[in-house]
Amino acid sequence: MNKKAKKPLHIISIFLCFLCFGNQSYGQEKINIKVGFGIPELLNAGVRYQLNQFQFGIYLGGYPINDNQLSASGDISYHFAGHSRFTNRRPWYLRSGLTLVRDKNETYIYKDLYLNFRFGRDINLSKKIGLEIDFGTAFLLLHKKSRKEPASDWYNYENDTNIRYAIGFGIYYRM
Numbered sequence: 001m002n003k004k005a006k007k008p009l010h011i012i013s014i015f016l017c018f019l020c021f022g023n024q025s026y027g028q029e030k031i032n033i034k035v036g037f038g039i040p041e042l043l044n045a046g047v048r049y050q051l052n053q054f055q056f057g058i059y060l061g062g063y064p065i066n067d068n069q070l071s072a073s074g075d076i077s078y079h080f081a082g083h084s085r086f087t088n089r090r091p092w093y094l095r096s097g098l099t100l101v102r103d104k105n106e107t108y109i110y111k112d113l114y115l116n117f118r119f120g121r122d123i124n125l126s127k128k129i130g131l132e133i134d135f136g137t138a139f140l141l142l143h144k145k146s147r148k149e150p151a152s153d154w155y156n157y158e159n160d161t162n163i164r165y166a167i168g169f170g171i172y173y174r175m
Helices: 003-025
Strands: 030-039 042-051 054-063 066-081 092-104 108-124 129-147 163-174
Touching: 030 054, 030 129, 042 066, 092 129, 108 163
Parallel strands: none
Antiparallel strands: 030 042, 030 163, 042 054, 054 066, 066 092, 092 108, 108 129, 129 163
C-alpha cells in the first residue's frame, strides 16, 4: 500500500481511538461503524460519533476494483422523529455534509466537491445493528479538472448541471 493510501487509514484509526476513549467517560455518546453505498460517496466505510440526537461522521470511499475513483466525506445528522424499541435515537433524520470525489482517467484528473442535503430513516434490526436509507440533493460546489496527458478521447462528457441526486444505503454497527 502506498503512502497516500496509508495516511487516511491512520487518520481514521487515530480518530476512532479518541472517540473510544472519550466514550468511556460520557455514557450518552456512542460510536457507530458504517459501511454503505452512496451517490456521490461511492462504496464507503467510516465512523460516526453520536451525541444525543446528533451524529457526526467521517467516511472514505471508492471502488475496490477501480482505484481511479476515491471519495472522502464528512456529515452531521439530526434525528428528529419516531421511536425505536432498540435505541433512544429517533429513526427519522436530516443529514447534511461535504463529499470530495476524485476521479481520474488516462487524460484528466477530476476533483469535485459536493454539498448534500438528505432525508432518511434508520431501520433498527437489533440493539447493535441497523440499516439506513436516505435521499436528497447534492450541489456541486467545486469542479476542478487537470490534464494528465494530451487528449486522446474522441468523446468528452461534461455534465452541465450543478445539482444532482444524492442517495445512500448502509448498514451500521453500534459499539
